[in-house]
Amino acid sequence: MGSELGLTADTQAQLDLSPVSIWWVVWGCVWTSFVAAGMAYLIVNRDMPTLRIRGLALSLSSIVLLHLFGxxxxxxxxxxxxxxxxxxxxxxxTWLPCGIALFHASNSRFLHVASLQRKFAVQGHRPLDTLPDAKLKPGLINRFRRLTYTTKIVITVGAAMVAQVFLTVLMWLISRKWHSSWGIPGTEVHGSSMAQKAAQGSGWEWWPGVFWQFVWSWIVAPIVLWKSRNIHDTQGWRVQTIGCALGNLHATPMWLIALYVPGMAPVNNYFIPPQWICLSIWIIEIFTVFLPCWEVMRHQSLRQETLDSIARWEAKVKLNSSENKSLKSDTTVVGSAVSGWKSMNASIQTTGSRDSILTMGALEHVLERNPLPLLEFSALREFSGENIAFLMAVSAWKTSLPQAPKDSAAGPDGHSRDLLRRAFNHALGIYVDFISVRHAEFPVNISSSDFKSLEDIFERAAYLLYGDEREADPVTPYDNFAMEPLSPAVSEGSEKGIANNTRNRIYYWGDIPDQFCATTFQDAEASIKYLVLTNTWPKFIKSQRYASVDSLDTLTDIGKTV
Structure with missing residues (x-):
């Protein structure tokens, strides 16, 4: 039986300054510098879409613990x-099982995000149709179910980590292997000091750690792999999940073989048993640190390419002084983008047509005519469906607005006042679904100033209707407001347009802020459009160009609807 550090009874109690040991120390320091640089790069660029969706806190925490062990x-x-x-x-x-637990907690976020984003492709938003229960069900289990996904994962993994640390401490206390004066009789080791140290490097005391490594690597990871088999994203997240899961499989078996197979003794002189686990850690770090770094660089390159294309197209349009020609080219090329692979491939043979399809006009054309393919792509492949769904919701809201609703709010028949209230409730639904950090599952990424202005308008109403703490009586939440009945003068047609997204929601009857107007979402909409233009849109165009021939018929059918 071998030892964790490759020790034997004949090993001398001194530093091993052999070339092999020096090589591993140098390698460890060099690799640490690379990993630290990669982590710093990710932290600096943490606001990039490809990193925001990952949640760096859990993944980098796991990398720190795993790397310390390695x-x-x-x-x-x-x-x-x-x-x-x-x-x-x-x-x-301690470090190894806790690091692995945190890593798989972070990895499971992939499935959670994918399942939530799929809802955008199906329904476009996440409705809050009912008022939170006035009387929440008691009990720890019900309280646990009401927690957010991240909190539940942290609690679950934290409990597993506590159990592992407890077992580690328990094994150390009951075994006399490390303290011969107390513990369970018969568990002590004998021989010279070095022989005892060699015997301390293996044994039943290590079994709890082996068990958890087996659970995470051979049960949890394959389950995640199986559930993610039909997910094909553009963020490299699926590749990361597959690479890390496969890279972990060899660790525990090879560690046990190195410890308990006598034939591995010569190998242990150069590659000690825990190095097999370190090999899996290096693979994890490659896919968890360096792959996202490459994705960020690729994203920045694609973004710059898009901006350069826009600049070239604008310069060309300005030079030719032909806005009509520009608009016609935009329409033609965008039509080909959603009508089939062949026409798309043909349409971008020239630099001019390629540049035109990457402009804001082309994006707005698709958003206006047929946004569903773009919505499905952003939700199912880029995990940013909230951006397209938000733009679609705002567009529908603006279309439903009556003429100058605020100017006629004081109408004697209450018609304009009812229209204004309907418009506000529709807008409140958009705020709750896509902007509020309290309620939106994926809040859109807008500037703090834009968020603050929208928060000033909608947060009080959203908090009263959907928040945990209420100013009104939870049993009769509307008693504090002046209940104004809907005017019978409001036609069914106008109601259908304005209340399309709010008819199944709780209605807000409180005071409407003076800041609310037809341009309420203007800045946020412009910000998200620019984000989509420089992130999702070029990837969508490339995916359409390089789509397989098998999808040609489907794309052609979509194009016929444009």
Whole structure:
């Protein structure tokens, strides 16, 4: 039976300054510098869409713990003979399982985000149709169910981490392997000091850690892989999940083989048993740190390419002084973008047509004529469906607005006042679904100033209707407001347009802020359009161009509706 650090009874209690041990120390330091630089790059660019959706807190926390374990292992050959006998036991019993648990908690976020984004492709928004229960069901289980997904994952994984640490401490306390004066009789080790230290590097005390490694690598990871088999995103998240899951499979079996198979003794002189686990950690770091870094760089390059294309097209239009020609080209090329792979491929053979399809005019044309393919792409492949759904909702809201609703709010028959209230409730639904940090599952990424202005208009109403704390009586939430009946003068047609997105919602009857007007969402809409133009739109165009021939018929059918 081998030892965790490759020690034997004949090992000398001194530093091992062999070329192999020095190589591993140098490698550990160099790799640490690369990983630290990659993590710093991700933190600096944490507001990029491809990183915001990932949730860096959990993934980087797991990388820190896993890397600390791996870095210590690189010093195993160098200082293993002079380290305390239980050092590696504590490192492997705490840092490693906790790091793996946090990593798989972060990895499971992939499935959660994909399932939520699928709702945008199906219904375009997440309606809040009912008032929160006045009397919430008691009990810890019901309270747990009401928590957010991230909180529930952290609690679940935290409980597993506490259990692992408890078992690690328990094994250390009951075994006399590390303290011969107390513990369960018969668990002590005998022989020389180095023989005892070698025996401390393996045994039944390590089994809890082995069990959790097996659970995470051979049960949890394959389940995540199976559930994500039909997800094809453009963020590299699926590739990351597959790479990390497959890279973990060998770790526990090879670690056990290195410890308990005598034939591995020569290998352990150069590659100690925990290095097999370190190999999986390096794979995890490649896919969790360096792959997202590459995705950010690719995103920045694509964004700059889009901006350059827009600049070239605008310069060409200005030079030719032909706005009509520009508009015609936009319409033709965009039509080909949603009508089939062949026409799309043909339409972008020239630089001019390629530039035209990447302009804001082309994007607005698709949003106006047939936004569903773009919505499905952004939700199912880029996990940013909230942006397109928000633009569609705002467009529908603006279309439903009556002429100058605020100017006629004081009409004696109450007609304009009713229209204004309907418009506000429709807008409130958009705020709750896409902007509010309290209620939206995926709040759109707008500037703090735009968010603050919208919050001043809608947050009080949203908080009263959907918040946990209420100023009104939860049993009769509308008693504090002046209940104004709908005017019978409001026609069914106008009601259908304005209340399209709010007819199944709770109605707000409070005071409407003076800031509310037809341009309420103007700045936020412009911000999200620019975000879509420089992020989702060029990827959508490329996906249409390089779509397989099998999808040609489907794309052609879509194009006929444009």
């Amino acid at each position: 870095w210590v292992c690189q010093f195993g050959l160098l200082i293993g003979a002079i380290m305390p006998g239980d050092t590696q036991y504590w490192v492997m019993g």
